[in-house]
Amino acid sequence: MATPHNSANLGDFAKTVLMPGDPKRSKFIVDNFIENPVLVNDVRGVQGYTGTYKGVRVSVMASGMGMPSMSIYAYELFKFYGVENIIRVGSAGALVKDLNLFDIVVAKCACTDSNMLSAFNVPKDFSPQADSEMYELAVSECERQKLPYKAGKVFSSDNFYCHKSVSERADEDALAIEMETTALYLNASVFNKRALSILTVSDSLVTGVETTSEQRRSAFLGMMKVALEVAVKMDGKND
Ligand code: HPA
Numbered sequence: 001m002a003t004p005h006n007s008a009n010l011g012d013f014a015k016t017v018l019m020p021g022d023p024k025r026s027k028f029i030v031d032n033f034i035e036n037p038v039l040v041n042d043v044r045g046v047q048g049y050t051g052t053y054k055g056v057r058v059s060v061m062a063s064g065m066g067m068p069s070m071s072i073y074a075y076e077l078f079k080f081y082g083v084e085n086i087i088r089v090g091s092a093g094a095l096v097k098d099l100n101l102f103d104i105v106v107a108k109c110a111c112t113d114s115n116m117l118s119a120f121n122v123p124k125d126f127s128p129q130a131d132s133e134m135y136e137l138a139v140s141e142c143e144r145q146k147l148p149y150k151a152g153k154v155f156s157s158d159n160f161y162c163h164k165s166v167s168e169r170a171d172e173d174a175l176a177i178e179m180e181t182t183a184l185y186l187n188a189s190v191f192n193k194r195a196l197s198i199l200t201v202s203d204s205l206v207t208g209v210e211t212t213s214e215q216r217r218s219a220f221l222g223m224m225k226v227a228l229e230v231a232v233k234m235d236g237k238n239d
């Protein structure tokens with residue numbers, strides 16, 4: 001079996017898939033954390049790997065950038081590959097002044113200005129939610145690892161470069177801006193699966209500070225460890 005964007009066979013993916021945006025970041029996660037990785041997909045250079053972390057089977061595959069791309073991969077993983085849990089590990093821009101570079105944001109829910117909502121027949125102001133169990137696990141793991149974090153709503157935008165001010169775009173209570181979480185949470189709810197986004201602040205729309213693309217690739221170890229611990233704790237919950 002294969003899909004238009006995935007050449008893996010049924011059973012090649014673990015029940016839990018970590019999804020960074022960038023294929024090079026998935027390689028980084030695999031090289032640093034995953035034992036005995038096997039390449040299961042290479043369509044369009046989006047390598048998917050399956051291996052183990054602390055003895056638990058985990059897959060890692062990039063989502064690409066933006067909600068259309070995330071939606072394709074999440075849909076196919078949930079619908080055709082038996083995947084139960086997707087954990088996005090991505091970057092986000094801070095929308096509040098007390099989020100610093102490299103702080104973590106655990107996305108309890110996501111709002112958007114995207115037309116993606118209408119494809120799922122939900123109202124424009126609908127904010128899909130993270131899986132509550134994975135969300136609680138991620139928050140406790142941030143506490144345990146003493147990582148600086150905030151938990152709350154994120155804003156998924158269709159535009160990295162935008163000609164409107166932030167206040168014209170995002171809900172007032174959104175902590176950070178990124179481009180994929182709403183689509184991930186919508187797909188999870190349609191298929192009755194679980195999803196969570198854990199994000200690391202790569203820039204601030206409040207102060208204008210930024211990180212380099214190299215830092216974005218490798219400096220997000222805390223978030224990756226949180227996501228992997230959540231994957232371990234979810235083991236056996238979908239059997
Ligand atoms: N906008 C959208 N997505 C992002 C940003 C941003 O400023 N920073 C990191 N991901």
